Amino acid sequence: MTDWMMIKPVVLWSDSLIFLLALLLILFFVHMARNPVARMRWRTVFASPTGMGAFLVILFYILVALLDSIHFRQPLEQSDASSDVHYSQQVDSVLDLIIGDLRGKDEKTYSAPFAIYSFAKETRTLDDGSIVRDFPRLEHAGVHLSDPAEHWHDIRNRTLEALLIGLAISAALVLLHWQWRNRCDAVACGPRKEYLPWKTIYGTLAFLVFATVWVLKLGGLYHILGTNMVGQDTLYQAIKGIRTGVLIGTLATILTMPLAIVLGICAGYFRGRVDDLVQYVYTTLSSIPGILLIAASILLIDVYIETHPEQFALTVERADFRFLALCFILGMTSWTGLCRLLRAETLKVSQLDYVQAARAFGVPHWRILASHILPNITHLILISLVLDFSGFVLAEAILSYIGVGVDPTMASWGNMINDARAELSRDPVIWWSVSAAFLLMFGLVLAANLFSDRVRDAFDPRAANKA
Amino acid sequence: MISYIIRRLLYAVPILIGVNLLTFALFFMVNTPDQMARVQLGDKHMDAKAIEAWKAERGYDKPLFMNEREDSEGLLTDTIFFDKSVRLFALDFGKSDEGRAIIEDIQQRMWPSLAVALPSFILGILVNISLALFVVMFRGSLFDTGAMVACVAMMSISGVFYVFAGQFFFAKMWHLVPVSGYVPGADAWRFLILPVVIGVISGIGSGVRLYRTLFLEEASKDYVRTARAKGVSELGVLFRHVLPNGMIPILTSVVVVIPSLFMGSLLVESFFGIPGLGSYTLDAIQAQDFAIVRCMVFLGSVLYILGLLLTDISYTLVDPRVRLS
Numbered sequence: 156m157t158d159w160m161m162i163k164p165v166v167l168w169s170d171s172l173i174f175l176l177a178l179l180l181i182l183f184f185v186h187m188a189r190n191p192v193a194r195m196r197w198r199t200v201f202a203s204p205t206g207m208g209a210f211l212v213i214l215f216y217i218l219v220a221l222l223d224s225i226h227f228r229q230p231l232e233q234s235d236a237s238s239d240v241h242y243s244q245q246v247d248s249v250l251d252l253i254i255g256d257l258r259g260k261d262e263k264t265y266s267a268p269f270a271i272y273s274f275a276k277e278t279r280t281l282d283d284g285s286i287v288r289d290f291p292r293l294e295h296a297g298v299h300l301s302d303p304a305e306h307w308h309d310i311r312n313r314t315l316e317a318l319l320i321g322l323a324i325s326a327a328l329v330l331l332h333w334q335w336r337n338r339c340d341a342v343a344c345g346p347r348k349e350y351l352p353w354k355t356i357y358g359t360l361a362f363l364v365f366a367t368v369w370v371l372k373l374g375g376l377y378h379i380l381g382t383n384m385v386g387q388d389t390l391y392q393a394i395k396g397i398r399t400g401v402l403i404g405t406l407a408t409i410l411t412m413p414l415a416i417v418l419g420i421c422a423g424y425f426r427g428r429v430d431d432l433v434q435y436v437y438t439t440l441s442s443i444p445g446i447l448l449i450a451a452s453i454l455l456i457d458v459y460i461e462t463h464p465e466q467f468a469l470t471v472e473r474a475d476f477r478f479l480a481l482c483f484i485l486g487m488t489s490w491t492g493l494c495r496l497l498r499a500e501t502l503k504v505s506q507l508d509y510v511q512a513a514r515a516f517g518v519p520h521w522r523i524l525a526s527h528i529l530p531n532i533t534h535l536i537l538i539s540l541v542l543d544f545s546g547f548v549l550a551e552a553i554l555s556y557i558g559v560g561v562d563p564t565m566a567s568w569g570n571m572i573n574d575a576r577a578e579l580s581r582d583p584v585i586w587w588s589v590s591a592a593f594l595l596m597f598g599l600v601l602a603a604n605l606f607s608d609r610v611r612d613a614f615d616p617r618a619a620n621k622a
Numbered sequence: 623m624i625s626y627i628i629r630r631l632l633y634a635v636p637i638l639i640g641v642n643l644l645t646f647a648l649f650f651m652v653n654t655p656d657q658m659a660r661v662q663l664g665d666k667h668m669d670a671k672a673i674e675a676w677k678a679e680r681g682y683d684k685p686l687f688m689n690e691r692e693d694s695e696g697l698l699t700d701t702i703f704f705d706k707s708v709r710l711f712a713l714d715f716g717k718s719d720e721g722r723a724i725i726e727d728i729q730q731r732m733w734p735s736l737a738v739a740l741p742s743f744i745l746g747i748l749v750n751i752s753l754a755l756f757v758v759m760f761r762g763s764l765f766d767t768g769a770m771v772a773c774v775a776m777m778s779i780s781g782v783f784y785v786f787a788g789q790f791f792f793a794k795m796w797h798l799v800p801v802s803g804y805v806p807g808a809d810a811w812r813f814l815i816l817p818v819v820i821g822v823i824s825g826i827g828s829g830v831r832l833y834r835t836l837f838l839e840e841a842s843k844d845y846v847r848t849a850r851a852k853g854v855s856e857l858g859v860l861f862r863h864v865l866p867n868g869m870i871p872i873l874t875s876v877v878v879v880i881p882s883l884f885m886g887s888l889l890v891e892s893f894f895g896i897p898g899l900g901s902y903t904l905d906a907i908q909a910q911d912f913a914i915v916r917c918m919v920f921l922g923s924v925l926y927i928l929g930l931l932l933t934d935i936s937y938t939l940v941d942p943r944v945r946l947s
Contacts, residue, residue, distance in 0.1 A: 439640035442930075444922035446888060450907045451648055451915050462657050545778065552780045553889060558908050572782050579786060584794075593783050601778040608774070 163242050165226040167475040169482075173224050173402055176409060177217075187533075196534075196613040204355040206609035211359045212602040219394065220401035223250040226471075246471045254394060256375030260295035262386035268587050269377050271297035271306055296377045310377065317372045321365030328364075329357050381587040383574065393591040395566035400599055403482055403551045403561075404544040411486030415493040416536065420528060422494075423501025424520070433498065437491040445488035446557075452484045453477070453559040474562035481554070481561060485547055493539045497532055504531045534614040541607035545600045552596065568592040623938075627931070634927045638711070641923040645916055646707045655682035658912060679721075706916070715917040718906070724917050727902060734804055735886030735898030737814055742821035742890075743883055747876060749822055750829035751869070757830065758837045759860060769830070776827030784824040785893045792816055802895035817894045821887070833872055840868040870940045877936045878929035885922055 187193040200206045228242040251258060265274035272290040280286055300309060373379055380389040422433035456477055467473035505528060513523050554560035555569025563570060575589035659673040709716065715724035757769045793801040799816045841864050849859050886900030906914035
C-alpha cells in the first residue's frame with residue numbers, strides 16, 4: 156500500500172499555467188458578472204438549451220483535464236533500510252487514481268472492444284502436451300467470468316446496473332436541488348434562476364454521471380474500447396488525451412492574447428508610427444503559412460531538446476517543454492487575426508465623443524485605455540477566445556499526424572490517430588483506437604462550437620442587429 | 623491602376639524582407655549549423671571532422687553576416703546570409719540538404735499539386751454556394767435549422783476522419799478508386815477523384831454556414847424586399863438578385879487563396895500519396911531538411927502576398943465604388 160505522505164509532487168509548467176488560467180477565467184467571469192449588460196448577455200447564452208448543455212459538457216472536459224494536471228511520483232518499494240526514498244520514474248496524476256482500474260492491465264497486443272479473447276492467434280501448449288493455435292483468453296478482460304458464454308449477458312447486466320446507479324445519483328442530485336430551491340422560496344434568498352433550462356441541465360448531468368459510472372464499473376473488468384498494439388487500454392489513452400486537447404485549446408489562445416490586446420489597442424489608439432509598425436509586424440507574421448511556421452519552429456525546438464538533455468530530467472518534462480512550445484507557436488500563428496480586429500475596433504471606439512472629451516480633459520492615456528477603450532472591446536476578445544478553441548483542438552490532431560505535434564510519448568488524440576495509419580491498413584481493420592480518439596475529440600469540439608455560436612450571438616452587436 | 627499595383631508590389635518588399643530575416647534568425651541563429659549537423663548525422667558518425675564536412679558540403683561553413691577573410695567583394699556576399707537568404711529574392715532556391723536542386727523539384731511537383739487543388743477549390747465553391755442557396759430557399763424552416771446543426775457537426779469532425787472514412791468506403795470496401803498513388807498524364811483522373819471529393823466534403827460544413835449568412839444578409843436588404851413587393855417570384859428573387867450580389871463577398875474572400883493553390887495541401891497529398899509540393903514539404907519536415915522548409919516558407923509568403931493583392935484588385939473589379947488609393 157502506498158504511503159500517501161511519501162508521494163512527491165511534480166509540478167509541470169503546463170500544470171501551473173492551467174491552474175493559473177482557471178483562476179484568471181473565474182476572476183474574469185466574476186468581473187463580468189458585476190456588469191449588468193454583460194450579465195444580461197450571459198443570461199441569454201445560458202438560457203438556451205444548446206448553450207447550457209454545451210457549457211456543461213465543456214466543464215466536464217475541463218474538470219477531467221484539471222484532475223489530470225495534478226501530478227506526483229509515487230515512492231518505490233524500499234529494498235533496504237536506508238533512509239532515502241527512491242521515486243518511480245513514472246508520473247501519475249489524480250485522474251490516474253480515479254480511473255486506475257483501466258491502467259496497468261496491459262495485454263500482449265490488440266484486442267477488440269469488450270473482447271475476452273485476443274485479436275491475434277497464438278501457439279500454446281496445453282496441459283496434456285498437445286499444441287494448439289487459437290485465440291488465447293485475455294489476461295485482464297472478463298477474468299471474473301466462469302463461463303465465457305455469459306460474456307455479453309454479463310456486460311448487459313452491468314450496464315443496466317450502471318444505468319440504475321447513475322439514475323439514482325442524478326435523482327438524488329435533482330431532489331437535493333429542488334429541496335434547496337423550495338427552501339430558497341421560503342426564506343427568499345435572491346431571485347430564482349427561472350430562466351435557466353433546468354431540463355437540459357438535469358439531462359446533461361444525468362448523462363455525464365451515467366457515463367462516468369459506466370466507465371468506472373466496466374472499465375476494470377473489460378477493455379471497453381479494446382487495446383492498442385502494445386496492449387494498453389484504448390479508453391484510458393483517449394481519456395488521458397483530454398488534458399492535451401483542453402490545454403492546447405486554452406493555452407494556445409491565452410499565451411499570445413496579451414500580445415494581441417496590447418499591440419492591437421496601441422495601434423488603434425496611438426495611430427501614426429505605432430500603427431504602421433504593428434501593421435507591419437502582423438502582416439509579416441500572417442504572410443508565413445501557419446503550418447510551415449509551426450513545423451519549422453518545432454523542428455528547432457527538437458534540435459534544442461536534443462542538444463540540451465541536461466535540462467530535462469524526466470521524459471514528462473521534455474514532453475511538457477515541447478508541448479508548451481507548441482502552444483506558444485500555435486498562438487503566434489493566430490494572434491494576428493485578433494490583433495487586426497482589435498485595432499479596427501479601437502480605431503472606431505477612440506473616435507467616440509466621450510473618449511475625445513476624456514482626451515481634451517487631459518486624462519492620461521493609460522486611464523483612457525483602461526476605463527474607456529478596453530471595456531468596449533472585451534466582447535471581441537471573448538468571442539475570439541471561444542472561437543479559436545475548437546480550431547486548436549482539431550489542429551493538434553493534424554500536427555501530430557505530420558510529426559510536428561505534441562511529443563510522441565504524450566497521450567494525445569493526434570498521436571492515436573497517427574498510429575491508426577498502420578492499423579487501418581490491416582485486415583481485419585483495427586478501428587477502435589482511432590474511433591475512440593475521434594469520438595472524444597468530436598464531443599469536445601462540437602460542444603465548443605455550439606457554445607461559441609451562442610456566445611457570438613449574444614455578444615456580437617452586429618449579430619444582434621440582424622436578428 | 624497600374625501605379626497602384628506597382629506601389630503594392632513595392633510595399634510587399636519590406637514584408638518579404640521581414641519574413642526572410644525571421645526565417646534566417648530561426649534557422650541559423652537560434653540553432654547553429656553545428657547543432658543541425660549533429661542532429662542530421664546522428665550519434666553514430668559524430669565527430670568534429672564529420673560535422674565540418676557536412677557543413678562545407680552544404681555551404682554552412684561560412685560566417686553568418688560578415689566574411690572578414692575575404693576582400694571587399696566577398697565581405698558581404700560570401701556569407702550564409704547572402705547565400706541562403708538574399709538569393710531567395712531572385713527565386714534562386716539553391717540545393718536541398720540532400721544535394722538536389724530545389725527549383726527543379728518545385729517545377730516538377732507543382733503540377734500534381736495543382737491537379738488536386740484546383741478542382742477541389744472550384745468544385746468546393748460551386749457545391750457550397752448551391753447548398754447554401756438551397757438552404758436559404760427554406761430559411762426559417764425546420765430544414766434550415768437541421769441543415770445548420772448538420773453543418774456544425776460536420777465542422778466538428780477532424781479532417782483526418784474524412785480521409786480515413788473516404789479511403790475505407792470508396793477504396794477498400796467498394797473498390798471504386800485506388801486507395802492512394804498517382805500516375806502522370808491522362809490516367810491521373812482515377813487517382814484524383816477521391817482526394818478532390820474528400821477535399822470538397824470536408825469543407826462543406828464551414829463553407830455552407832458562412833455563405834448562408836452572406837446570402838441571408840443580402841436577402842434582408844431593401845432592394846430585395848422591393849423586388850418581392852413588385853411581385854417577383856421567390857425563385858426569381860433568389861437567382862436574379864440574391865445570388866449575383868451575394869457572390870461578391872464570396873468571390874472576393876476566396877481570391878486570396880488562389881496563388882497558394884500551387885503549394886498544395888500537406889494533409890491530402892500525404893494521405894493520398896500525390897507527389898506534389900505539399901508532400902514535398904512534409905517529407906522535408908520529416909527528414910529535417912531545413913533548406914527545403916526555408917524555401918517553402920518564403921515561397922508561401924510570396925504567394926500569400928500575391929493573394930492579398932489579387933483580393934484588393936478584385937474588389938475594384940466587382941464594385942466600382944471602391945477606389946484604390
